[in-house]
Amino acid sequence: xxxxxxxxxxxxxxxxxxxxxxxxxxxxxxxxxxxxxxxxxxxxxxxxxxxxxxxxxxxxxxxxxxxxxxxxxxxxxxxxxxxxxxxxxxxxxxxxxxxxxxxxxxxxxxxxxxxxxxxxxxxxxxxxxxxxxxxxxxxxxxxxxxxxxxxxxxxxxxxxxxxxxxxxxxxxxxxxxxxxxxxxxxxxxxxxxxxxxxxxxxxxxxxxxxxxxxxxxxxxxxxxxxxxxxxxxxxxxxxxxxxxxxxxxxxxxxxxxxxxxxxxxxxxxxxxxxxxxxxxxxxxxxxxxxxxxxxxxxxxxxxxxxxxxxxxxxxxxxxxxxxxxxxxxxxxxxxxxxxxxxxxxxxxxxxxxxxxxxxxxxxxxxxxxxxxxxxxxxxxxxxxxxxxxxxxxxxxxxxxxxxxxxxxxxxxxxxxxxxxxxxxxxxxxxxxxxxxxxxxxxxxxxxxxxxxxxxxxxxxxxxxxxxxxxxxxxxxxxxxxxxxxxxxxxxxxxxxxxxxxxxxxxxxxxxxxxxxxxxxxxxxxxxxxxxxxxxxxxxxxxxxxxxxxxxxxxxxxxxxxxx
Amino acid sequence: xxxxxxxxxxxxxxxxxxxxxxxxxxxxxxxxxxxxxxxxxxxxxxxxxxxxxxxxxxxxxxxxxxxxxxxxxxxxxxxxxxxxxxxxxxxxxxxxxxxxxxxxxxxxxxxxxxxxxxxxxxxxxxxxxxxxxxxxxxxxxxxxxxxxxxxxxxxxxxxxxxxxxxxxxxxxxxxxxxxxxxxxxxxxxxxxxxx
Numbered sequence: 001x002x003x004x005x006x007x008x009x010x011x012x013x014x015x016x017x018x019x020x021x022x023x024x025x026x027x028x029x030x031x032x033x034x035x036x037x038x039x040x041x042x043x044x045x046x047x048x049x050x051x052x053x054x055x056x057x058x059x060x061x062x063x064x065x066x067x068x069x070x071x072x073x074x075x076x077x078x079x080x081x082x083x084x085x086x087x088x089x090x091x092x093x094x095x096x097x098x099x100x101x102x103x104x105x106x107x108x109x110x111x112x113x114x115x116x117x118x119x120x121x122x123x124x125x126x127x128x129x130x131x132x133x134x135x136x137x138x139x140x141x142x143x144x145x146x147x148x149x150x151x152x153x154x155x156x157x158x159x160x161x162x163x164x165x166x167x168x169x170x171x172x173x174x175x176x177x178x179x180x181x182x183x184x185x186x187x188x189x190x191x192x193x194x195x196x197x198x199x200x201x202x203x204x205x206x207x208x209x210x211x212x213x214x215x216x217x218x219x220x221x222x223x224x225x226x227x228x229x230x231x232x233x234x235x236x237x238x239x240x241x242x243x244x245x246x247x248x249x250x251x252x253x254x255x256x257x258x259x260x261x262x263x264x265x266x267x268x269x270x271x272x273x274x275x276x277x278x279x280x281x282x283x284x285x286x287x288x289x290x291x292x293x294x295x296x297x298x299x300x301x302x303x304x305x306x307x308x309x310x311x312x313x314x315x316x317x318x319x320x321x322x323x324x325x326x327x328x329x330x331x332x333x334x335x336x337x338x339x340x341x342x343x344x345x346x347x348x349x350x351x352x353x354x355x356x357x358x359x360x361x362x363x364x365x366x367x368x369x370x371x372x373x374x375x376x377x378x379x380x381x382x383x384x385x386x387x388x389x390x391x392x393x394x395x396x397x398x399x400x401x402x403x404x405x406x407x408x409x410x411x412x413x414x415x416x417x418x419x420x421x422x423x424x425x426x427x428x429x430x431x432x433x434x435x436x437x438x439x440x441x442x443x444x445x446x447x448x449x450x451x452x453x454x455x456x457x458x459x460x461x462x463x464x465x466x467x468x469x470x471x472x473x474x475x476x477x478x479x480x481x482x483x484x485x486x487x488x489x490x491x492x493x494x495x496x497x498x499x500x501x502x503x504x505x506x507x508x509x510x511x512x513x514x515x516x517x518x519x520x521x522x523x524x525x526x527x528x529x530x531x532x533x534x535x536x537x538x539x540x541x542x543x544x545x546x547x548x549x550x551x552x553x554x555x556x557x558x559x560x561x562x563x
Numbered sequence: 564x565x566x567x568x569x570x571x572x573x574x575x576x577x578x579x580x581x582x583x584x585x586x587x588x589x590x591x592x593x594x595x596x597x598x599x600x601x602x603x604x605x606x607x608x609x610x611x612x613x614x615x616x617x618x619x620x621x622x623x624x625x626x627x628x629x630x631x632x633x634x635x636x637x638x639x640x641x642x643x644x645x646x647x648x649x650x651x652x653x654x655x656x657x658x659x660x661x662x663x664x665x666x667x668x669x670x671x672x673x674x675x676x677x678x679x680x681x682x683x684x685x686x687x688x689x690x691x692x693x694x695x696x697x698x699x700x701x702x703x704x705x706x707x708x709x710x711x712x713x714x715x716x717x718x719x720x721x722x723x724x725x726x727x728x729x730x731x732x733x734x735x736x737x738x739x740x741x742x743x744x745x746x747x748x749x750x751x752x753x754x755x756x757x758x
Contacts, residue, residue: 055735062719067645186743189743224738349746351745352744352745353753354741355738356737357742392717393718400685406621410731410752412752
């Protein structure tokens with residue numbers, strides 16, 4: 001038995017995605033010696049974005065998915081997310097399976113940078129409409145924080161990330177520290193103006209707030225409008241671990257990054273009621289190592305962070321670290337989507353878009369902004385969308401084959417516009433994940449079993465999402481509006497949340513208001529696992545703000561001798 | 564009137580199908596290769612795909628689908644990307660389609676006269692356009708194969724270097740965005756990835 005000498009750090013960060021990167025940056029910049037552990041391979045900024053500059057004709061099947069790729073990625077192949085061009089970024093689902101008690105799409109990227117390399121980059125703040133939602137309508141438990149607790153951390157996160165967007169003065173979608181927003185195109189601008197008039201400014205269409213730079217920032221180049229973000233950006237123009245937090249952490253000289261390191265459990269000292277470090281399984285050599293630290297930041301992504309806590313069971317906490325409340329693994333959430341509408345916009349045939357904008361527009365939530373609206377469902381949804389002229393992929397039934405068809409497709413078609421709803425899923429006690437009693441992964445570790453579903457409120461909201469999308473487009477004068485529901489499976493929103501929620505009471509929550517595990521206060525969980533409700537906006541910015549806030553608190557507590 | 568015409572054309576397609584679907588596939592070596600890994604197409608097969616694609620998208624002021632080697636893309640997508648059941652439908656439909664051509668014009672499609680090929684494929688195209696979602700489930704294999712051939716020809720061509728950079732305008736790094744740029748009828752569209 002090889003027993004390498006145990007290395008000790010001030011802090012261990014488990015995971016290198018959006019929140020792991022933030023934790024590493026904040027802790028190293030505060031002078032802590034940090035070990036960041038990543039279960040997958042290293043991805044070097046720019047050098048390893050091997051398809052980023054590949055032309056479409058360099059793919060033998062023109063980036064259409066091969067059957068062999070589908071077999072290698074049985075989960076991600078269900079969705080648009082998997083491409084030949086980016087398949088190297090998606091995790092090996094055969095090595096690391098999970099069990100679907102009910103259908104569950106879990107799209108993972110096991111690599112340095114995690115999903116920060118492939119995220120949608122939308123950055124929305126939450127407001128007190130969201131932080132008070134549970135307590136107002138009596139679902140789950142109250143959030144232990146309010147908007148003023150997190151607002152300065154949103155400022156802090158946005159300034160570093162570089163978020164482009166417009167100030168709108170909407171109380172439920174607070175403004176922040178923005179670079180100039182990207183531009184709505186001519187059709188979107190006119191549709192926005194018509195909606196504003198029609199709904200007396202109660203519904204808006206705005207450019208998405210995104211972590212794509214519109215100005216140079218922190219040694220990073222502004223967006224070049226290539227719209228290939230999901231392949232990695234050679235310009236570093238969107239926020240990722242590689243483009244932003246990792247270089248900042250490396251610059252301090254305080255970071256050690258160890259890829260191929262599967263953390264199997266957090267080590268716990270029952271007498272001190274503190275974590276002492278982690279146990280690591282080297283994914284390549286199968287050797288086991290121990291690393292010690294004063295604090296642990298758990299940022300493995302929501303469901304894997306819950307897995308980590310569950311797999312860190314001891315005789316004190318047989319259901320896992322943080323399980324004393326009985327809610328570990330429960331109240332799993334996501335955002336439901338793939339329901340909306342599209343239609344044709346007449347005119348504008350003398351206009352075209354130059355450049356490929358890497359984002360669309362957003363219609364912020366307009367339902368249930370006041371209590372007592374009585375729509376038949378609680379909470380709300382927003383719409384993402386875009387307008388553009390039809391491409392060569394359109395049908396041209398009037399053109400016969402030969403030169404007429406070819407010449408028609410060489411020119412752009414008519415303008416079309418679409419809306420795609422993103423809706424809130426309530427936190428339910430029985431939407432849960434557990435360790436499967438039988439199935440094991442390639443390394444012999446237990447795997448998660450997903451048991452989550454949409455319930456009545458979500459189904460009613462879903463109908464409304466489709467109907468409202470149609471109504472909005474028709475109100476804007478869009479022609480031939482068609483509603484579409486392409487169905488949704490839990491997890492498909494790739495906004496999985498919950499399982500180790502924050503709270504005010506150790507009896508009903510896993511984490512306190514500073515993301516500390518009640519049962520082991522030197523363990524901080526600051527990814528989506530901590531969420532108490534889901535809201536309807538993209539959650540990453542909130543995770544970043546919570547991570548920066550928790551890191552500052554952790555270092556203060558260490559200095560005070562409380563950890 | 565409209566409905567009758569639609570019915571007639573769909574029916575015509577069905578008749579073409581019924582008349583020429585045979586037990587044999589396109590050619591003896593058409594299905595070489597590892598079972599379950601998709602058909603391996605011969606150089607002759609690819610040449611036929613090139614001729615089909617070039618009939619759909621011929622040379623004009625910019626080179627057409629054959630010059631862009633679209634036949635190879637069709638063969639690779641069918642081999643690597645189609646699920647086995649769809650490969651089967653495609654191959655049997657293709658065999659029927661080519662047999663129909665042979666029967667009608669007394670020669671192989673690949674050696675056919677351009678005008679006859681165009682007329683022949685345009686008949687399928689008419690049937691395709693009139694075959695709505697309701698009819699699609701009953702589409703004969705020939706029509707289904709033609710649907711794939713048309714879509715793959717268009718996709719293969721416009722994602723080729725010739726299609727993207729000569730037929731369309733291709734810019735790797737736009738560097739900026741203008742959502743309200745002028746456009747004149749006749750200007751080529753920008754190349755955009757289509758999912």
